Amino acid sequence: MRPIELSIGAESTIYKVERWGKEFALKWRHKKPYLHPEIDRQLRTARTTRECRMLNFARLNGITTPTIHAVDLTENTIMMDYIKGEQLKQLVPVISSKRLRSLCFDFGRTLAKLHNSNVVHGDPTTSNFIVDSHDDLWVLDFGLAEWNATAEMKGVDLHLVRRVLETTHWDVQEAMLEATLKGYVSTIGDEAEHILSRMEEIRERGRYH
Template identity: 25%
Template structure:
């Protein structure tokens, strides 16, 4: 039986795969490919986000949409960096790869159907752990160490030994709750800073939040991780602004919060009752939060009605 050699997706110029410098594909989505690479020197990591062309779209429409989306993302990031929000800094961007390549090569190469070769944006690499992974690891730790062993709520443990395993006592669980509440408040504060700067994310989930400086947990299923409470120190950094836009509308901000709330319900059911801590952090960091949180109630009502109707 023969095995096929994996061929990574093609890279737009000036990037290319070489034996001495391999671009590491981090994730490949429907709209973009994310690579880990370097910037100026091998010791400076960077994130390269490529928006490839869509062969099924009309070439002119594809080029215009790709250009508009990568520029929108870059503008949002530049604005947020200027306002002091924790987001990756933009290092370089190219939205007209076909023309740029032709200019550098004297007209040779590149696509000739007007489609271009997509667009890319090079950003600061954020070293840390995804907030989704941190919270999920914390939930597994609490579940394995609580004497009740229940599947709902955080649980309490009055006993020290259960089935030969060391369990958490009430005061220890309270300390663990304080840790995760602190993290959730920092998440809310990060979203508040985002909205204060006049930007809405469009896809707020815990997968698009990174805890800068936090250690990557052990791989799931290797027997490690559940016996140690995860590190929750560090700044919360917002990432992936592919659906972001500049807006000062309370409706848009409330929808951002609602998307994050629903993400907690589906991804972190054990921590969902603590989502109020996110809103507390949001309220403390953003002066205009009152009207946004009031609008959030309306968005929740519409969401529930839509769920009932189907």
């Protein structure tokens, strides 16, 4: 099977490839012509390394992420399991409001699990979450994730979620946010109030500066 392009982003191209009779996703962080070549190389390698470590760390902490099978830090590629499913982003406009609420509850719970292991995702968009045929959520795209997350950093992650809902899913944003935060609070534990107030503060700061 020839590689099939699954996605061409600003940072990377994702291919579906077949090896050993199985399907894999190959993420390739390609060169960016507008950056200084050395800075570009360092950035791509740093993000590839970070993504691999974070994907593994998250999985060890019970978050469903694709398993990595090979990494090449010269080409900046990661070969991982291909997750058969749909981006949460694609499903939002076509599913029932009941299913949407349930997926958002899970979206929030998954973020909370990640935060409970003191990791923030850094780019929690609905295209970075894949829904499989069992309605389980898979988390992708850990190139901007960070360890040792503080309540402030977790608040920023939630603020980013709210921004994504406002811009990408504006017509159902209230229902999505409510269900997502419900799921988040159900799992985050004692820190919930503190993190949610950080999220509000960050929004206010953004409004007046």
